[in-house]
Amino acid sequence: MAEITLVEGVTLALAHEMEADPTVVVFGEDVGVNGGVFRATAGLQQKFGDDRVLDTPLAEVMIAGMCVGMAAQGMKPVAEAQFEGFMYPMVDHIVNHAARLRHRTRGRMNCPVVFRAPWGGGIHAPEHHSDSNEATWAHFPGVRTVIPSSPSRAYGLLLAAIRDPDPVVFLEPKRIYRWQREEVEDNGEELPLDVCFVLRDGTDVTLVTWGAMVKETMEAAVELEKNGVSAEVIDVATVAPIDMETIVESVEKTGRCVIVHEAPKHCGVGGEIAAGLADKGIWHLKAPIKRVTGYDTVMPLYRSEMNYMPSTERIVHAANETLEFE
Amino acid sequence: MAEITLVEGVTLALAHEMEADPTVVVFGEDVGVNGGVFRATAGLQQKFGDDRVLDTPLAEVMIAGMCVGMAAQGMKPVAEAQFEGFMYPMVDHIVNHAARLRHRTRGRMNCPVVFRAPWGGGIHAPEHHSDSNEATWAHFPGVRTVIPSSPSRAYGLLLAAIRDPDPVVFLEPKRIYRWQREEVEDNGEELPLDVCFVLRDGTDVTLVTWGAMVKETMEAAVELEKNGVSAEVIDVATVAPIDMETIVESVEKTGRCVIVHEAPKHCGVGGEIAAGLADKGIWHLKAPIKRVTGYDTVMPLYRSEMNYMPSTERIVHAANETLEFE
Amino acid sequence: MAATIASFKVDYFQFLDEEGRLADGAQIPALARDTRQLESLYRLMTLTRVFDKKAVALQRTGKLGTYASCLGHEAAHVAVGSAMREEDCFAPMYREYAAQFFRGVKMSDVLMYWGGDERGNDFSGPKHDFPWCVPIATQCLHAAGAALAYKLHGQPRVAVSVVGDGGSSKGDFLEAINAASAWKLPLVLVIVNNQWAISVPRSKQNSARTLAQKGIAGGLPSVQVDGNDLVASRWAMDKAIAAAREGRGASVVEMLTYRLSDHTTADDARRYREQDEVDTAWNKEPLTRLRNYLTDQGHWDQVKEEELLSESAERVNAAVAEYQDRIDNDPQPIDAMFNYMFKNLPHHLEEQREIARRFPARGGQH
Amino acid sequence: MAATIASFKVDYFQFLDEEGRLADGAQIPALARDTRQLESLYRLMTLTRVFDKKAVALQRTGKLGTYASCLGHEAAHVAVGSAMREEDCFAPMYREYAAQFFRGVKMSDVLMYWGGDERGNDFSGPKHDFPWCVPIATQCLHAAGAALAYKLHGQPRVAVSVVGDGGSSKGDFLEAINAASAWKLPLVLVIVNNQWAISVPRSKQNSARTLAQKGIAGGLPSVQVDGNDLVASRWAMDKAIAAAREGRGASVVEMLTYRLSDHTTADDARRYREQDEVDTAWNKEPLTRLRNYLTDQGHWDQVKEEELLSESAERVNAAVAEYQDRIDNDPQPIDAMFNYMFKNLPHHLEEQREIARRFPARGGQH
């Protein structure tokens, strides 16, 4: 069993499922001999050949549209957008086709595609390389949106995403691609989609997050503990649909909730979670629900990007705000 | 002063501003001699010529991209997507360019484009013609999203949108294009963006909505009144940014809130409003915040579409649910 | 150094002229001599026209939603459908009924679809054929994806997609040409150029001499035919499909025809085009010329024609009855919108389904 | 009836061969005899190369973010920039510095941009030029929009956009060709074909003989030139721009060159291409051949070359100092991200700006 990084968890899951299922193909720009600009598909073309790992022309509409076509004919394409900022041309085929094919044909066809992309800021990348656009996907019915935050969750959730008979947008927090190493056994065991993972138990406040913000959120929990505050930390993992039960249950216990995400605040996934609590968890709330998010601005170029991203300090501050109420 | 419909309000505003500002051009499929498939641009080409009202090739990426180009060179294009379901190919240029041009160039360039589209369901249209995708636009920083719900607001808000020096997505509730007639004076007076309109004063519950759902929501208020319940009705109008002050103020008074929209629930604009209340209005809430929305499914083909759309009955039911709490 | 490094051309083919006479000089395809097959294709063209008229009438009387007529396109569409094998894959736009009928789609399926019932897309044709496609030109990339799947699996199958003159301006179509070129896909991209994209005439899509030449961008063989001439259209399809099946890659076929109807029943073409133009186009329409040809060959006569018309009317009426019966007596349940969102319905959708069941639309389905 | 209804060709031009000798036979453009102008363009090519090397070094030492080198593209880029007038509009991708330098963009602007500071895009060049453009090929449609604006306003201005071999596969580029054809736009679309799109070779973009032929889709004049030959590249640009300015519509110019560097500093090209290929490409690179030609003409010598190199180094160093000084001593404020979102900042953004001011990143800017 090897200690691997998150991005290696992605590679391991791809390799595992390509081995197990001959209909799985990897499809995208530079995924072949180059192994992807983050090396997420490193070695796969060498191992499985260039009719399983296909470098495509530079055309994202084409990538998404052809994936729909392939998936409808019995294949399981795992497409890569090179960065989340280049997924926008894919919206039409994902929303109007991939997400609807089963519905439109009453199950005659389905569309088991995974649309992978490195996602989020914080790596000093060039312009348009640092967006957090999970809410865009999360709002469209018919597609799941999944975000791992550790090597083992990358492995287990990607396996589940590939095996799922419906389309999944799989966003990989590039900032923590190589942050942690974890022992991950390549046993082909998937993790469940549509459920949250409770990363830390606590009793005073619930911190809800996903993706790379798990790092700052866990750090905030440690900070809070120093002041005697016990924070529960939940990794939402699947942001569409959301496992609200787990979150409501936690808030029933803590009475306080801070939601943390890197994406802009307005109509972000955090809004959905707060709204869910304002409906189903309202009687347990002892304090306003706080959201610590990216601002409703463009993600700045790299010299300023850390001014944009939610910091541990902001999370601790918001948690403390909720603790002012009894 | 003429009694006009909502779609005529759109036409009137376009004609007014084209007359007043020679840089305004109308750009889209079938907007010329045909006057648009809903007649929103009827007569404009005849009046202003075909270098002010341009029929384009059938290519939405092109329409959006060329609008960015024109706008950056001093023009004010008003683009039409024939239906909201065909806006998806425009996402990339709207998000990656129109919404960022001022920011990216530190104000050297700006992007005064209006992206108009007939929007929403309920007219028995074919497949892909009935989406409610305001949340998609609302989440992207740098672009306003505006939705009129009456002839006068169509006129006044569209004038404001065209004059605004930044990009606006302007969604027109096609179901009520010809529902109401209203006296609208063609006086060139715009209505303010970024503010809600309180359509009806009330004290027991706040009903928040926008677009065609204003119809059912107003009907629900009348129903509720019959049972002695006084409902305040707010038309959000600009869904990005949202005038939360007005909504919070109303809920301070009523203590109860039902949010109504036709779009899918998950990560819809209703979530943002509920989340805003769960933060800034929480101490005034006497009941859970209810959302009455389209389901998280594809908008069905027309024979079933009314099963999808929030009905007056569902709104009344939700309001009554909030009234169970004191 | 100055050198011409690449040259291209677009050829045009018509074998049956507007009067239904075989062109002379040209090398006539075998199909022109196969009057039995021509007769059977003519029968499908006629059935389709009878169906189409009925569908428009159903819309006018409120029994069908918006409907896109295929009036005038029958030769092009029959050519496409009849040139394909069952195992080939068809990715249509929205009006190629004749092609689909040939492949086994039922008339009642078409009515279900435009009648606002998703079950129309679960049609009786080949299960691997794509559903109707409203977002213009997107189907071209689905066909390209299907073609790549067949190629990767070494199957001798061909994907065929149809796009309009309007749709040929869209990136999806142009990227499909590029993809076809990149992977040498077993793909045929058919442009049914009916001169209009709703109110926008062909001339406004671009100023190029042909639309077929878009294929040159990818180095694909590209040809233009008279799309009202079944023989030329079918011949071009046969050639393109054979090339695709034999591993010689994709082609673009532009079929010149004319939309004799409004764009859809929601459109009024009188607003933007002259009746003169339409009248002229009627002189070139595909049924008459094929009927004239068959008649000249001694293979057709007025009696057969009338039999065909009444037989077609009967079949169409039966289809209408089947449609009406199904939506009246076997409507989709209220919660139909939930049942095919996902293989495994997520929990929150179960909750929403409960609400939907509890609050059916007043008056139920429409 | 069978007839060829349209024929097309793509011509290739090279005037200065790889050794820097004027091709014989061909009709040589006047520029080849204008050694003064050639010298001044050579100077810009050299300055650019010196700048480029420095920028890569800055990145290696942590003083610059990811940087896209233009090594090997200098002739193509200088040809593009120098053929334009001030009032024309340039819509670049991300590595055409030499074209921009010609137009007045400063070296320090380029450094600001790749140094992660938005002010780089508020450059010193023409205010109507578009900023750098990372989403591939989108700039082509911005240029098309600009061209339409000029046309509608009757201004004799031309928009020029550059796209890569990779980018030429994307719908945006292909739709721009179609738009140019539809409106006969004053537009020049330049494909700088440097053989690689990161790790994907030209041959995988499609199997067509040229990329220039994509212009045929719209009936645009389309030509391929040796993009390492300044004379041919500039000549093709002059021709295309003149046609555009005179109302004869758009053209496509494919310039064949080679990316001698990694794709960006974040890339390692050794993973996917052979050193042999790079070595061969070095034999064709644009500076040497132009220098050889000028030397043969008696217009250049080793002394001048060394003067030029040291003068260039000085100018580059001054630019680096300017850049460094600006980011050290005049950084953008913490709330810079708010200040240009909208002309009139909405209320909620004012609130968020307060938060941002209160919680600057630890360690401040990077």
Ligand SMILES: Cc1ncc(C[n+]2csc(CCOP(=O)(O)OP(=O)(O)O)c2C)c(N)n1
């Ligand atoms: C992406 C997209 N944009 C716009 C529309 C609206 N629309 C439906 S059909 C049509 C015209 C299509 O013309 P053409 O491609 O020539 O096909 P035809 O209908 O003539 O067969 C338009 C603009 C659409 N369905 N999809």
Ligand SMILES: Cc1ncc(C[n+]2csc(CCOP(=O)(O)OP(=O)(O)O)c2C)c(N)n1
């Ligand atoms: C829409 C989009 N997809 C992917 C990328 C990532 N990317 C940046 S440059 C590049 C390759 C571009 O190749 P080419 O067009 O040949 O231009 P070159 O870099 O060779 O000059 C890719 C794939 C991007 N920037 N935009």
Ligand SMILES: [Mg+2]
């Ligand atoms: Mg057409």
Ligand SMILES: [Mg+2]
């Ligand atoms: Mg390249």
